[in-house]
């Protein structure tokens with residue numbers, strides 16, 4: 001072995017380790033020891049072996065006796081290496097395992113050397129509440145557009161991973177009108193027409209059993225396309241989602257696990273165009289599924305590009321490079337832009353977004369229109385599937401709630417033609433059903449990692465230093481018996497005011513830990529849209545259809561939950 005190779009190797013390793021360990025003094029020392037160890041490993045001698053053993057011993061002793069999180073209880077192996085967490089996350093059972101860990105160790109649990117779960121009410125409010133200074137954990141970078149760092153900062157709209165809060169707020173304000181109830185109601189007829197079609201198709205099946213999640217996906221994709229683009233890929237007619245559901249399962253397995261290696265993610269994103277291909281060997285190494293392209297993007301990307309390029313001010317917009325599945329030629333065949341911005345008619349949501357761009361051109365660049373339109377599909381697809389599935393599952397397995405919903409809708413004169421805002425004002429039980437379904441089946445099956453700010457923080461009587469990753473599993477916090485009476489019971493009434501001060505306070509308390517749409521300033525920007533779609537679909541099914549639900553739900557506890565195992569048989573409703 002040449003000395004120069006050793007030195008280069010040592011330097012590289014030291015650089016990586018100091019990056020990973022965020023330059024704490026004892027950890028810096030460990031980096032030096034590791035470097036020496038690496039150098040000596042290159043020629044395996046008894047000396048190098050002893051140095052290596054000494055290094056492992058040092059890390060072990062440090063993490064047991066000196067690490068700032070040493071007093072946080074948790075599984076024994078989790079304190080040494082995050083490989084314990086990786087091993088368990090791979091199984092897709094975090095939504096079951098995290099609550100079990102809390103039951104065993106208490107309200108604060110160490111799940112990796114530098115990662116901690118909390119579930120206590122006050123801790124949840126501190127981490128996610130309004131005005132929090134906790135920022136998004138490193139894990140989220142796995143979901144970032146790979147070429148994000150190569151573009152001018154102001155062109156990038158990537159809300160899930162954005163860390164610059166000033167820019168984030170600006171972008172939320174800019175898209176706000178399109179995602180407000182008033183904005184959404186502009187296109188309500190598109191959704192109504194699609195729901196008519198969806199329900200007719202289910203009734204045509206005349207009681208034949210189909211997969212709940214599968215039809216949830218079909219609904220999510222076709223309704224979102226119809227609403228955003230005024231046309232759909234036709235999954236409802238086909239009775240198949242063309243493999244989008246499976247692609248989504250593979251993606252979330254892969255992202256949830258690989259995101260635990262932020263250094264690796266950074267490396268992938270630092271290699272232009274082909275960096276993301278490193279996911280393939282990593283997936284093989286970790287024994288997880290290799291992600292696929294969601295077929296829906298082959299439909300929506302060209303459609304969006306074609307539309308954007310008809311506007312002079314948008315003719316140069318490009319799909320994100322280096323994202324597999326986004327061929328750059330989309331939209332290239334559009335001739336000279338024909339439309340002028342002020343001639344845009346708001347016929348669908350994309351038109352509304354284009355209009356917003358046109359009205360404040362400089363502050364709402366074309367790349368934002370493209371990104372947020374794609375986000376409707378990326379972020380709205382499996383979340384909608386899971387939430388609608390939960391609402392259908394819980395409503396139709398609770399005959400008394402179903403009967404009340406029908407009675408309330410009939411007595412309040414709700415019809416197929418009723419507007420969303422009328423429906424929710426007249427039948428508050430519908431929103432309560434949705435909240436309760438999302439409490440029992442929150443869409444996030446993993447946890448929502450956040451970084452402790454520079455001041456450090458004390459949570460659950462334990463001091464957590466700056467840089468610790470801390471977060472909550474909604475599958476634990478949504479079931480705290482001190483906040484939710486009989487937490488495992490589907491009880492939408494808990495969300496309905498009864499005019500008393502006591503109930504009002506109880507609802508406020510539940511509200512502060514309910515995070516079906518995330519928390520505080522980082523809550524879901526698509527939440528009105530999500531409620532709009534789910535409530536309208538549920539109301540219509542309840543009015544028109546009898547649904548028999550069969551099978552046991554099997555939920556995959558990835559960052560985004562997956563669902564299998566439940567079948568539904570739908571028939572036209574027999575009116576009494």
Ligand code: HEM
Pocket residue numbers: 159160161162375376379380381383384387388443444448515516517518519521522523524525526527529530531
């Ligand atoms: C029923 C459907 C939906 C559910 C249950 C849902 C749920 C959530 C949750 C729990 C979060 C917080 C995630 C976190 O903190 O890590 C979130 C964030 C987000 N959602 Fe949704 N969502 C839904 C639909 C949508 C739609 C239709 C869009 C389209 C715009 C969307 C866009 C986003 C974005 C961009 C974020 C990141 C916000 C941030 O990081 O500040 N979601 N959503």
